[in-house]
Amino acid sequence: MRGSRRRCATLGAATSTAPAGSSPPRSWSRRRFRRRSRRRDEHDVPDGGAHPHGVRPSAGRGVLRPGTRRLRERPGAHRRARHRGRAGHLRREGRACRRVRPGARRVRHRRRRRRPGPPRGRLRPAAPLGLRGRAGGVGLDGPHRRAGHHPLPAAAAPRRAAFPRPGAWPRLRPRGRRRAARAARRLLRRRRGAHRRRGALHHLPLRPGLPRLPRGHRRRVPRPRRRGPRGRRVSPAVPDPLPATDVVLLGSTGSIGTQALEVIDAAPAGTYRVRALSAGGGHLELLAEQAVTHDVEVVAVADDAPATLARLRELIADELARAGRRDGAPEIVAGPAAATEVAGSLTPAPDGDGQGPRAVVLNGITGSVGLEPTLAALRSGATLALANKESLVVGGALVRQAQRRPGQVVPVDSEHSAIAQALRSGRHEKGMTSPVVTGRSEVSRIILTASGGPFRGWSRDRLAEVTPGQALAHPTWSMGPVVTINSSTLVNKGLELIEAHLLFDVPAEDIVVVVHPQSVVHSMVEFHDGATIAQASPPDMRLPIALGLTWPARAAGVTAPCRWDEATAWTFEPLDEEIFPAVRLARHAAAASATHPAVLNAANEQCVAAFLDGRLPYLGIVAVVEEVLAAHDGLAAPTLDDVLAVEQWARRRADGLIGARSARTGQR
Ligand SMILES: NC(=O)C1=CN([C@@H]2O[C@H](COP(=O)(O)OP(=O)(O)OC[C@H]3O[C@@H](n4cnc5c(N)ncnc54)[C@H](OP(=O)(O)O)[C@@H]3O)[C@@H](O)[C@H]2O)C=CC1
Numbered sequence: 001m002r003g004s005r006r007r008c009a010t011l012g013a014a015t016s017t018a019p020a021g022s023s024p025p026r027s028w029s030r031r032r033f034r035r036r037s038r039r040r041d042e043h044d045v046p047d048g049g050a051h052p053h054g055v056r057p058s059a060g061r062g063v064l065r066p067g068t069r070r071l072r073e074r075p076g077a078h079r080r081a082r083h084r085g086r087a088g089h090l091r092r093e094g095r096a097c098r099r100v101r102p103g104a105r106r107v108r109h110r111r112r113r114r115r116p117g118p119p120r121g122r123l124r125p126a127a128p129l130g131l132r133g134r135a136g137g138v139g140l141d142g143p144h145r146r147a148g149h150h151p152l153p154a155a156a157a158p159r160r161a162a163f164p165r166p167g168a169w170p171r172l173r174p175r176g177r178r179r180a181a182r183a184a185r186r187l188l189r190r191r192r193g194a195h196r197r198r199g200a201l202h203h204l205p206l207r208p209g210l211p212r213l214p215r216g217h218r219r220r221v222p223r224p225r226r227r228g229p230r231g232r233r234v235s236p237a238v239p240d241p242l243p244a245t246d247v248v249l250l251g252s253t254g255s256i257g258t259q260a261l262e263v264i265d266a267a268p269a270g271t272y273r274v275r276a277l278s279a280g281g282g283h284l285e286l287l288a289e290q291a292v293t294h295d296v297e298v299v300a301v302a303d304d305a306p307a308t309l310a311r312l313r314e315l316i317a318d319e320l321a322r323a324g325r326r327d328g329a330p331e332i333v334a335g336p337a338a339a340t341e342v343a344g345s346l347t348p349a350p351d352g353d354g355q356g357p358r359a360v361v362l363n364g365i366t367g368s369v370g371l372e373p374t375l376a377a378l379r380s381g382a383t384l385a386l387a388n389k390e391s392l393v394v395g396g397a398l399v400r401q402a403q404r405r406p407g408q409v410v411p412v413d414s415e416h417s418a419i420a421q422a423l424r425s426g427r428h429e430k431g432m433t434s435p436v437v438t439g440r441s442e443v444s445r446i447i448l449t450a451s452g453g454p455f456r457g458w459s460r461d462r463l464a465e466v467t468p469g470q471a472l473a474h475p476t477w478s479m480g481p482v483v484t485i486n487s488s489t490l491v492n493k494g495l496e497l498i499e500a501h502l503l504f505d506v507p508a509e510d511i512v513v514v515v516h517p518q519s520v521v522h523s524m525v526e527f528h529d530g531a532t533i534a535q536a537s538p539p540d541m542r543l544p545i546a547l548g549l550t551w552p553a554r555a556a557g558v559t560a561p562c563r564w565d566e567a568t569a570w571t572f573e574p575l576d577e578e579i580f581p582a583v584r585l586a587r588h589a590a591a592a593s594a595t596h597p598a599v600l601n602a603a604n605e606q607c608v609a610a611f612l613d614g615r616l617p618y619l620g621i622v623a624v625v626e627e628v629l630a631a632h633d634g635l636a637a638p639t640l641d642d643v644l645a646v647e648q649w650a651r652r653r654a655d656g657l658i659g660a661r662s663a664r665t666g667q668r
Pocket residue numbers: 250251252253254255256257278279280281282283302339363364365366367369387388389390412413414477478479480481482483541
């Protein structure tokens with residue numbers, strides 16, 4: 001084993017070490033050797049490792065060896081040095097520093113004659129002195145470690161007990177005096193340099209004695225606390241890295257899908273790997289461009305017409321050529337089950353075990369066609385970032401049963417994301433989003449906010465004349481057509497009430513809908529002590545989408561926060577359920593049976609399509625849904641086939657009613 005020789009900057013003396021069992025150099029007395037060994041035991045550092053006092057040991061020369069004379073301390077020298085601006089590291093480095101004259105002039109460098117030192121040896125790992133201070137033995141990687149809050153070892157406080165008593169220094173020979181002075185000055189200069197070289201992290205104690213990490217793993221180093229202009233803490237300059245995450249994105253060409261890709265593109269390189277995309281087939285150019293840009297392995301498309309597939313292949317080839325790539329075309333899977341196939345394709349490592357990337361399936365498909373992909377994603381064990389509220393409303397208990405672990409569903413719908421965030425303020429160990437399920441809860445009510453849509457305050461007479469163009473103009477959000485129309489009729493809020501009831505296991509009667517036209521408070525949770533916790537941010541879906549991908553962590557800089565330096569007003573008002581009866585219908589559906597919500601949604605999907613086609617007047621949407629609901633005999637514990645059959649029935653029934661109305665009024 002090769003020996004090594006390191007200087008202990010704290011002591012300003014060499015900690016030249018001998019391999020265990022080696023004999024002292026001949027010139028040393030046994031007693032002196034034992035004394036030095038004892039000191040060494042107190043100050044040794046691991047080979048190549050960190051120094052116990054937070055100062056990196058520098059290699060090599062300037063060592064005060066036996067037979068070398070030390071300078072006598074001049075009274076007040078250390079204080080003077082501090083006034084000259086060398087205070088920090090000198091104070092920290094302790095007594096040995098005071099033994100040199102910091103202000104002494106530089107003298108001409110003369111070649112130093114080497115004297116025989118102790119044998120070179122490997123340094124033994126030191127006791128973790130850095131962890132003994134105020135931190136009370138709490139390691140930086142220990143159980144109390146929290147991002148941005150580290151019980152730092154008290155490295156700055158000198159540990160006097162660890163310093164040798166003056167009498168313990170070996171006697172110095174007179175003729176080494178000048179040489180020692182030069183060596184000490186060199187030592188001081190080098191220490192100053194080392195202090196500067198440590199750069200941004202210089203205030204941090206290095207951590208000795210921590211266990212070796214597996215290959216490829218990096219120890220997390222606590223970041224410096226930054227303080228704002230008035231001394232307040234501000235967010236750290238460098239956010240914690242997000243875990244590597246594999247993503248399957250369903251509905252990639254839609255409003256949610258395209259914003260999800262924006263979030264992914266904005267994240268640090270290597271955070272996300274988009275493994276597969278899925279879409280309906282209505283926007284093939286966009287789908288091909290996304291597939292090539294994100295270098296995905298699989299593209300799923302619902303439309304399996306040969307012409308569609310040929311076109312998609314051609315567009316992908318064009319995109320690859322544009323990107324200067326000869327190969328790398330993704331596999332294409334097509335047909336009604338294609339989204340389900342890719343949704344279940346990730347084989348995730350358990351979250352947070354550090355064994356592999358996280359796996360997230362983001363379901364941004366529109367409509368109840370998203371149900372089977374939702375079930376497949378859950379069965380695969382991946383985290384389900386759920387924008388597709390219809391799958392939950394329609395699937396209900398099936399979705400709950402498909403969960404492989406608590407907390408596997410992360411809501412992306414803005415209100416439900418807000419509720420999930422607010423729920424972290426108290427105890428709510430219920431529902432699909434809770435990582436702990438005991439049934440205990442401190443929640444008294446959920447307050448679901450609604451923008452009120454473009455027709456807030458309108459009379460029924462005015463509503464009768466609404467056109468698709470008017471209904472597609474949402475006052476605060478830019479979304480796909482179906483959810484936009486649903487927002488205008490308040491059917492969206494009805495679906496969201498059922499969604500909240502199923503996600504969070506809160507009775508529908510404890511979910512209050514409140515109109516908040518600014519869409520800044522995305523929903524609230526009222527706890528049983530009377531506190532209400534709200535989540536507020538300007539209306540931007542990238543925030544809940546990013547949370548869906550990183551939950552429970554938060555990605556930095558996803559969206560602009562609220563402005564608090566401008567006068568602003570948020571208003572809240574009750575919903576007029578006479579004008580907008582959709583929420584009342586949803587409550588009725590949630591209470592009636594497990595299949596009533598599926599009927600409500602299926603009938604509504606048919607009605608929205610008919611309204612956009614001009615086959616149904618605006619007020620006919622909710623009226624037809626109500627009629628179909630009234631005709632349904634519910635099922636208590638439906639299977640997937642039952643649900644699909646009920647949906648079929650509801651669609652047919654709705655289509656029939658739409659046709660009949662159309663015939664009556666002469667509309668086409
Ligand atoms: N947009 C928003 O801000 C919000 C949306 N949501 C919910 O998110 C979901 C998506 O909404 P949004 O993005 O607005 O809708 P869009 O209409 O904008 O997008 C729908 C996406 O689904 C795809 N798609 C349609 N049919 C199928 C199918 N059979 N198989 C696979 N993919 C299909 C579409 O593909 P193609 O383009 O090829 O037709 C498109 O990519 C909805 O459930 C909505 O309620 C919730 C909160 C906010």
